[in-house]
Amino acid sequence: LAAPTLxxxxxxxxxxxxxxxxxxxxxAIIDFVTRVTTEGGPDYVAEADRIAVFDNxxxxxxxxxxxxxxxxxxxxVKAMAPDHPEWKDKEPFASLxxxxxxxxxxxxxxxxxxxxxxxxxxxxxxxxxxxxxxxYASAKHPRxxxxxxxxxxxxxxxxxxxxxxxxxxxxxxxxxxxxxxxPMTEQMYGIPPxxxxxxxxxxxxxxxxxxxVLMREPKVDFIDDGPGKPVGINKFIGRRPIFAAGNSDxxxxxxxxxxxxxxxxFGMIVHHTxxxxxxxxxxxxxxGKLDKAMNEAEQRKWLLVDxxxxxxxxxxxDK
Amino acid sequence: LAAPTLxxxxxxxxxxxxxxxxxxxxxAIIDFVTRVTTEGGPDYVAEADRIAVFDNxxxxxxxxxxxxxxxxxxxxVKAMAPDHPEWKDKEPFASLxxxxxxxxxxxxxxxxxxxxxxxxxxxxxxxxxxxxxxxYASAKHPRxxxxxxxxxxxxxxxxxxxxxxxxxxxxxxxxxxxxxxxPMTEQMYGIPPxxxxxxxxxxxxxxxxxxxVLMREPKVDFIDDGPGKPVGINKFIGRRPIFAAGNSDxxxxxxxxxxxxxxxxFGMIVHHTxxxxxxxxxxxxxxGKLDKAMNEAEQRKWLLVDxxxxxxxxxxxDK
Ligand SMILES: [Ca+2]
Ligand SMILES: [Ca+2]
Numbered sequence: 001l002a003a004p005t006l007x008x009x010x011x012x013x014x015x016x017x018x019x020x021x022x023x024x025x026x027x028a029i030i031d032f033v034t035r036v037t038t039e040g041g042p043d044y045v046a047e048a049d050r051i052a053v054f055d056n057x058x059x060x061x062x063x064x065x066x067x068x069x070x071x072x073x074x075x076x077v078k079a080m081a082p083d084h085p086e087w088k089d090k091e092p093f094a095s096l097x098x099x100x101x102x103x104x105x106x107x108x109x110x111x112x113x114x115x116x117x118x119x120x121x122x123x124x125x126x127x128x129x130x131x132x133x134x135x136y137a138s139a140k141h142p143r144x145x146x147x148x149x150x151x152x153x154x155x156x157x158x159x160x161x162x163x164x165x166x167x168x169x170x171x172x173x174x175x176x177x178x179x180x181x182x183p184m185t186e187q188m189y190g191i192p193p194x195x196x197x198x199x200x201x202x203x204x205x206x207x208x209x210x211x212x213v214l215m216r217e218p219k220v221d222f223i224d225d226g227p228g229k230p231v232g233i234n235k236f237i238g239r240r241p242i243f244a245a246g247n248s249d250x251x252x253x254x255x256x257x258x259x260x261x262x263x264x265x266f267g268m269i270v271h272h273t274x275x276x277x278x279x280x281x282x283x284x285x286x287x288g289k290l291d292k293a294m295n296e297a298e299q300r301k302w303l304l305v306d307x308x309x310x311x312x313x314x315x316x317x318d319k
Numbered sequence: 320l321a322a323p324t325l326x327x328x329x330x331x332x333x334x335x336x337x338x339x340x341x342x343x344x345x346x347a348i349i350d351f352v353t354r355v356t357t358e359g360g361p362d363y364v365a366e367a368d369r370i371a372v373f374d375n376x377x378x379x380x381x382x383x384x385x386x387x388x389x390x391x392x393x394x395x396v397k398a399m400a401p402d403h404p405e406w407k408d409k410e411p412f413a414s415l416x417x418x419x420x421x422x423x424x425x426x427x428x429x430x431x432x433x434x435x436x437x438x439x440x441x442x443x444x445x446x447x448x449x450x451x452x453x454x455y456a457s458a459k460h461p462r463x464x465x466x467x468x469x470x471x472x473x474x475x476x477x478x479x480x481x482x483x484x485x486x487x488x489x490x491x492x493x494x495x496x497x498x499x500x501x502p503m504t505e506q507m508y509g510i511p512p513x514x515x516x517x518x519x520x521x522x523x524x525x526x527x528x529x530x531x532v533l534m535r536e537p538k539v540d541f542i543d544d545g546p547g548k549p550v551g552i553n554k555f556i557g558r559r560p561i562f563a564a565g566n567s568d569x570x571x572x573x574x575x576x577x578x579x580x581x582x583x584x585f586g587m588i589v590h591h592t593x594x595x596x597x598x599x600x601x602x603x604x605x606x607g608k609l610d611k612a613m614n615e616a617e618q619r620k621w622l623l624v625d626x627x628x629x630x631x632x633x634x635x636x637d638k
Contacts, residue, residue, distance in 0.1 A: 048511060169513075178554070178557070179557070192367060193556070193557030194488075194555070194557055194558065202550075203550050203554070205546035205547075205549050205572050205576070212549065212575045214550065227524035231524060231533065234444055234533050235519055235540075236513070236555060237512070237513045238497065239512050253531065257524070257531050257533075260531050
């Protein structure tokens with residue numbers, strides 16, 4: 001496994017994937033990166049075209065017991081409740097405030113959108129960014145009692161670093177809200193805001209007095225999930241990536257798009273197989289359902305990462 | 320004017336703005352860049368936050384006798400006409416095919432949208448990119464009889480280079496079609512596709528046989544003009560730029576947004592004052608109308624560049 005050092009600039013620090021166990025998965029990643037960075041080789045890819053895209057929930061950080069943005073919504077509804085006495089009698093707010101998550105779920109997608117809009121719209125972009133930052137600074141994951149930025153996958157952070165050291169530009173392409181991610185992706189993953197693609201609500205330019213602001217409106221602009229992911233990639237990035245990582249059927253179309261280009265490409269799926277250190281789920285899960293993409297992984301030559309087997313650490317704080 | 324070299328890394332080539340005449344405009348640009356790159360100085364801006372945004376039409380290249388994307392539409396309707404015999408009797412296609420531009424104009428905005436959709440939608444993104452590249456390779460500007468990539472403003476290309484040499488990330492933020500620009504911006508301006516923000520039509524992920532494609536649909540997704548520019552900046556870039564250049568009232572809100580941040584910022588307007596080397600127009604023009612933004616330039620401390628006075632070259636081919 002000395003190959004990767006060939007691809008690394010002479011003055012770069014030695015790079016590896018220390019949280020990955022030796023095996024097929026680790027070798028496949030290193031082999032691909034080595035091939036596309038070997039000048040004069042048949043699979044060489046110019047640096048400008050080394051675009052890598054990563055799903056976020058379940059791929060770069062956990063998504064249990066619910067999407068972390070759902071935890072944010074939960075906390076925000078509670079924090080905002082004193083200013084909204086009407087929520088006591090209005091579903092799904094009433095159920096949420098009583099901690100009755102089954103009651104929240106009963107309100108269906110329409111109810112979830114209402115909760116999302118109540119907590120994500122009606123303020124300026126600057127104000128929302130501050131709310132998000134404050135939440136990240138104070139909220140803790142219920143199982144691990146640690147801030148959410150620590151519930152990120154150390155092996156995937158190493159993949160991000162490794163790709164960047166090899167001239168890749170790394171992007172997040174997530175179904176999550178773009179402005180829920182951007183305040184933290186630089187710190188968590190070394191990914192700047194302009195390299196975060198996600199779902200958006202509309203914003204509107206307005207003057208507050210003589211000061212221009214962007215007001216967040218309760219209206220969906222773009223859903224960056226499933227077939228929306230290649231659409232978002234094309235819209236925001238404008239060229240076809242050569243590396244994609246996901247964990248669910250919501251990444252299926254992105255994986256297809258990225259691995260259908262004319263040159264070399266790499267698709268990988270994080271399979272949640274570790275019920276002890278993290279969670280184990282796939283075909284039957286209502287969060288991060290992985291079924292069709294797993295069925296086709298072999299045919300499409302996508303790497304199926306077995307979290308339990310391939311990772312010697314899940315989180316940085318794991319012993 | 321030796322100051323700028325202070326701000327440039329020791330190993331960088333000497334940078335200047337040779338196509339700019341010495342004077343207030345050139346000094347203002349250099350002074351701003353020097354201030355925000357002087358470490359320890361009161362106006363120092365971290366490199367990651369040095370985002371610069373440029374309008375395209377009339378700011379980086381000419382926009383007369385019509386927007387160049389209009390020339391593309393014109394050429395494409397003619398090229399496609401043999402496959403569309405019905406256009407002979409259908410406005411605004413019929414007028415365009417007869418070269419009757421007044422007839423085209425009579426169809427109003429609705430007619431222009433029809434022309435745009437007929438030439439921009441109904442094919443895959445890959446096919447459209449090829450069409451655009453072929454057009455750039457063959458089309459010539461009617462006045463100069465040169466390819467459109469040469470009808471770019473040499474002084475502005477120098478500003479782009481100068482900013483990048485000083486750690487800025489340069490973006491286009493244009494009302495033009497994003498996929499009409501992306502195939503050429505790297506070559507014309509050194510700006511990669513992922514740093515081009517523009518107007519978009521919707522695309523749809525589909526399978527052609529077993530091959531995923533993105534089909535371009537005849538439906539407006541986003542208009543990146545006027546108040547849409549700060550919206551597009553926020554959506555695509557996710558942080559507030561500190562440098563903005565435009566040439567018309569369509570850039571007014573972008574200039575306001577960029578120059579309303581809490582730190583140092585710079586706004587500039589290219590004023591088309593040179594009827595000999597280029598074109599002279601402002602308040603009364605239906606292309607690139609510059610009225611409100613010019614009225615407020617002094618109050619807002621935006622630099623008003625006088626093309627005739629401040630530029631010793633307009634195009635690279637000028638003597
Ligand atoms: Ca996911
Ligand atoms: Ca313009």
